[in-house]
Amino acid sequence: MSEKVFTDATVMSGNRNDEDAIVTMQGVYKRFKDFEALKDINFRVGTQEVVVIIGPSGSGKSTLIRCINRLEEHDDGRIVVDGTELTMDIRNIQEIRKETGMVFQNFNLFPHLTVLTNVAMGPRQVRNMPKSEAEALAMEHLTRVKIPEQADKYPSQLSGGQQQRVAIARALAMKPKVMLFDEPTSALDPEMINEVLDAIKELAQEGMTMVVVTHEMGFAREVADRVVFMADGEIVEVGTPKELFDNPREERTKKFLSQIL
Amino acid sequence: MTTWIRRNLFRTWWDGVLTVVFGALSIWVLWSLVEFVLITGRWEIIEVNLKLLLVGRFPAEQLWLVNASVMAIAFWLTAALGGKQAPDAPVRSPLAKFGGFVQRFGLVIALGILLVVLAGTQSSLAVAGGVVAALLAGRGLNIARRRVKGLTRIPGVIWQILVLSPAVALIALTLMNADLELWGGFLINFYIAIISIVLCFPLGVLLALGRKSTLPIVRLISTTYIELIRGAPLFVLLLLSGVALEFFVPPDIAPGSVFRAVTVFTLFTAAYLAEIVRGGLQSIPKGQLEAGKAIGLSTWKITFLITLPQALRNVIPAQIGQFISLFKDTTLAGAALSIVEVLKVSEAITKQDDFLGKGYIYESLAFVSLLFWVGSYVMSRESQRLEKRLGVGQR
Numbered sequence: 001m002s003e004k005v006f007t008d009a010t011v012m013s014g015n016r017n018d019e020d021a022i023v024t025m026q027g028v029y030k031r032f033k034d035f036e037a038l039k040d041i042n043f044r045v046g047t048q049e050v051v052v053i054i055g056p057s058g059s060g061k062s063t064l065i066r067c068i069n070r071l072e073e074h075d076d077g078r079i080v081v082d083g084t085e086l087t088m089d090i091r092n093i094q095e096i097r098k099e100t101g102m103v104f105q106n107f108n109l110f111p112h113l114t115v116l117t118n119v120a121m122g123p124r125q126v127r128n129m130p131k132s133e134a135e136a137l138a139m140e141h142l143t144r145v146k147i148p149e150q151a152d153k154y155p156s157q158l159s160g161g162q163q164q165r166v167a168i169a170r171a172l173a174m175k176p177k178v179m180l181f182d183e184p185t186s187a188l189d190p191e192m193i194n195e196v197l198d199a200i201k202e203l204a205q206e207g208m209t210m211v212v213v214t215h216e217m218g219f220a221r222e223v224a225d226r227v228v229f230m231a232d233g234e235i236v237e238v239g240t241p242k243e244l245f246d247n248p249r250e251e252r253t254k255k256f257l258s259q260i261l
Numbered sequence: 262m263t264t265w266i267r268r269n270l271f272r273t274w275w276d277g278v279l280t281v282v283f284g285a286l287s288i289w290v291l292w293s294l295v296e297f298v299l300i301t302g303r304w305e306i307i308e309v310n311l312k313l314l315l316v317g318r319f320p321a322e323q324l325w326l327v328n329a330s331v332m333a334i335a336f337w338l339t340a341a342l343g344g345k346q347a348p349d350a351p352v353r354s355p356l357a358k359f360g361g362f363v364q365r366f367g368l369v370i371a372l373g374i375l376l377v378v379l380a381g382t383q384s385s386l387a388v389a390g391g392v393v394a395a396l397l398a399g400r401g402l403n404i405a406r407r408r409v410k411g412l413t414r415i416p417g418v419i420w421q422i423l424v425l426s427p428a429v430a431l432i433a434l435t436l437m438n439a440d441l442e443l444w445g446g447f448l449i450n451f452y453i454a455i456i457s458i459v460l461c462f463p464l465g466v467l468l469a470l471g472r473k474s475t476l477p478i479v480r481l482i483s484t485t486y487i488e489l490i491r492g493a494p495l496f497v498l499l500l501l502s503g504v505a506l507e508f509f510v511p512p513d514i515a516p517g518s519v520f521r522a523v524t525v526f527t528l529f530t531a532a533y534l535a536e537i538v539r540g541g542l543q544s545i546p547k548g549q550l551e552a553g554k555a556i557g558l559s560t561w562k563i564t565f566l567i568t569l570p571q572a573l574r575n576v577i578p579a580q581i582g583q584f585i586s587l588f589k590d591t592t593l594a595g596a597a598l599s600i601v602e603v604l605k606v607s608e609a610i611t612k613q614d615d616f617l618g619k620g621y622i623y624e625s626l627a628f629v630s631l632l633f634w635v636g637s638y639v640m641s642r643e644s645q646r647l648e649k650r651l652g653v654g655q656r
């Protein structure tokens with residue numbers, strides 16, 4: 001079993017029967033000047049799958065998920081999202097960004113717009129929805145993350161946890177096929193971490209496909225279908241939470257886990 | 262009270278010395294000023310030449326156009342900019358409200374009264390009354406807009422255009438009807454400044470965006486333009502615009518000097534504005550751009566919906582500073598292009614038979630300074646208000 005999961009995740013040749021994959025990466029390299037941030041990444045996310053990426057800082061976790069929606073440009077290899085390959089073609093990039101929602105470490109809400117306008121921005125400006133319809137949709141998603149009463153406030157008037165939930169609602173309002181979370185709780189005060197994690201867990205239960213970069217091991221254990229351990233720009237080991245946390249095979253994984261647990 | 266004085270003015274012997282020295286200095290300056298204004302100043306030169314100073318030889322039968330424009334601008338000020346309170350603003354007592362009103366409008370009202378007194382005619386009183394009526398009408402409409410149901414539905418942009426349109430229409434009408442060569446006085450400084458500000462703003466923003474463009478050609482052109490213009494003194498550019506054009510265009514179809522002045526002020530200020538706006542754009546965190554990209558916004562939409570609005574708001578003080586400087590620099594147009602603007606008039610009137618050789622230049626310049634000071638002060642105050650209001654939600 002463990003062998004099979006490992007194969008699924010990392011070894012991919014050609015266009016092998018892979019219809020339910022939403023994200024596939026094949027032999028992806030990313031370099032910043034002389035530094036190789038990603039080395040030969042083979043990675044796959046299936047429909048309704050929750051993949052959690054862990055690893056020491058500087059290991060390339062964030063770079064990996066930022067390549068999926070082209071916030072970073074990969075130098076080599078192929079990335080296919082929902083059947084569209086990421087190339088230099090700006091239309092492809094826009095198409096993929098419509099289908100991927102992203103939540104950032106620092107929320108990155110638009111400070112000059114109200115919470116409601118923040119969430120309605122995507123549907124209104126990208127999907128060209130009429131204003132009233134976009135705002136109704138935004139309200140629906142604010143209710144989903146349990147802060148409809150904050151709709152008319154500005155981001156700075158909210159707590160960090162509330163801001164991050166608005167950011168989640170903003171990403172969801174685009175009805176994405178996959179959600180990317182880049183350390184969503186790292187900038188939060190400890191008492192606010194759980195409200196954000198709960199919102200993410202709920203999404204997982206509703207069947208949202210997700211890639212989550214996080215340091216919250218308890219969360220990873222509870223929610224992940226697969227956990228990916230990265231170090232030095234490489235995927236070192238992939239497995240179910242049980243396999244990876246309780247029975248790591250690689251030395252580097254063991255060392256990392258012993259340091260944080 | 263005594264403790265306050267002890268603490269703030271005489272805490273140490275050195276503080277005491279500073280307090281005494283600067284206190285004496287302030288009293289002396291203030292006294293000289295009062296003495297000049299009330300006792301030694303010979304203001305008849307202003308009284309006699311008030312019309313010349315304000316509008317030059319503008320034809321009397323068309324003066325209603327200017328008066329109506331001033332009223333329309335007053336109407337716009339209160340109708341468009343007046344009062345929506347920040348949602349968390351504290352409730353203020355009537356006294357505090359009155360204090361705020363005096364702080365905001367007191368200077369302008371005082372200047373208005375001064376002008377009416379100096380003019381001493383009934384028509385000037387009528388104009389002042391008209392301005393007050395326009396201010397009140399604008400204020401009333403502004404309140405109605407937030408209370409009356411039908412009006413609340415009008416989108417903000419359309420509202421702004423509606424209340425601004427009378428002023429724009431009247432200014433345009435004035436420009437078309439009146440003979441520009443007869444214009445003069447403060448009116449021409451005011452119009453050159455207003456028109457240049459309106460024109461240089463979009464140009465400056467475009468240049469700033471151009472300098473940050475990913476297209477090398479656009480970047481090169483913008484950067485060259487900005488650095489060339491910023492490297493030349495304004496006065497030289499004004500002189501050049503007066504002389505250089507004659508080489509290329511026959512004099513009879515060459516544009517008038519006011520047109521040239523507006524062009525130079527626009528092009529000049531745009532270059533400075535571009536750098537200010539670029540600074541604003543650089544102050545926006547990269548995460549804003551990434552968040553925009555992540556929800557699928559196009560580059561244009563990210564610029565105009567997300568980064569530019571925040572950037573412009575961050576640099577309001579610097580922008581207004583540039584506009585104030587433009588407003589005051591219009592006095593250079595007199596020397597460089599022989600435009601009969603207020604500074605030129607203020608010099609010319611001291612050479613009239615009645616005043617020649619009696620040192621009236623002090624009174625004359627003092628009056629001009631007062632006009633510019635009030636104008637600049639109002640701009641700076643209103644910009645602070647604007648900043649505070651737009652600052653809602655950003656800390």
